[in-house]
Amino acid sequence: MTTCIQRPTLEEVEAAAAVLDEVLVPTPLVPLSGTNRGNEIWLKPEIHQRIGSFKIRGVYHAVAQLSQERRAAGLSTVSAGNTAQALAWCGRWFGVEARSLMPETAPQVKIDAVRALGGTPVLVPMAEVFRFLKENGWENESYAFIHPWIDRQVLIGHATLGLEIAAERHEIETVYIPVGGGGLLAGVASALRAVRPEVRIVAVEPAGCPALERAVQAGHPVTVPCNTLCDGVAVPYITDQMYPLLVSLIDDVKLVSEKRVRETIRRLAGRDRIVAEGSGALAVAAAEDARGAGPAVAIVTGGSIDLSKLSGILGEG
Secondary structure, three states, X not given: OOOOOOXXXXXXXXXXXXXXXXXXXXXXXXXXXXXXXXXXXXXXXXXXXXXXXXXXXXXXXXXXXXXXXXXXXXXEEEOOOHHHHHHHHHHHHHOOOEXXXXXXXXXXXXXXXXXXXXXXXXXXXXXXXXXXXXXXXXXXXXXXXXXXXXOHHHHHHXXXXXXXXXXXXOOOOEEEEEOOOOHHHHHHHHHHHHHOOOOEEEEEEEOOOOHHHHHHHHOOOOEOOOOOOOHHHOOOEOOOOOHHHHHHHOOEEEEEOHHXXXXXHHXXXXXXXXXXXXXXXXHHHHHHHOOOOOOEEEEEOEOOOOHHHHHHHHOOO
16 A cells, blocks of 8 residues: 655754754745736745755755664665755765666756766666666665655755745745655645645646646546656656645646746846756746736746756747
């Protein structure tokens, strides 16, 4: 029988915030240019974290909960790039090996960053990545495996982001959160439900990989084809463990076209001086499309984008 993930409690999230205090970089909310008082869109720029994304929150928290003996066996994860970078950073911080199974199609900038942080990227076909996950391949490893989506300690770490949003802007009515495997969404939404239950939670996916939207429509997890430049959220299914938690937390799911993602990457770079990868632009695009619905926060989850891809997107404008 599948065990559903339990919602992080406020006490757990507050304790995680204390654990993370020594490693997090403050990311105050900043206004999106061109928005008006009363209908502002505030950006949570997690691109400024040590590894360029929010992933440091959940991964560090999970690794910190391990015993010293368990960490010494080495760390392992599966990642399109940002989780792998966070794990490599944690490996260096704790002085242990960090190994990440990554798709061969992962952006080169992310692969290079993992190596630069001292981690070991193991590149395999995308199908092998998801086979490993579905078959619990880590059970045959000696490494301490950090699951990027269903590890509850990861969710609790990510949830600290929700506490920060709630504390900084009391007038916020809606928070837009990108969703791939659902770890960020589950964490942030759990924290917000604990302290600001009236805030609308909108999950955002690329139209080219609508796993949560299709699952909600079907009433159960389904597998969808993925074809998107938003590699950070290119997950073709929501796990059975995560699905009940996510549907209990969200108010809506919005899809963003590839065209709008590219437009938003250009807009953030040109007008707001923020370099966002595809998944990092998702929430901003959805918030802009709903402009006029009251003050909102859009989480800019990461900024690891190949310079050649960024150059091409900027040149389209």
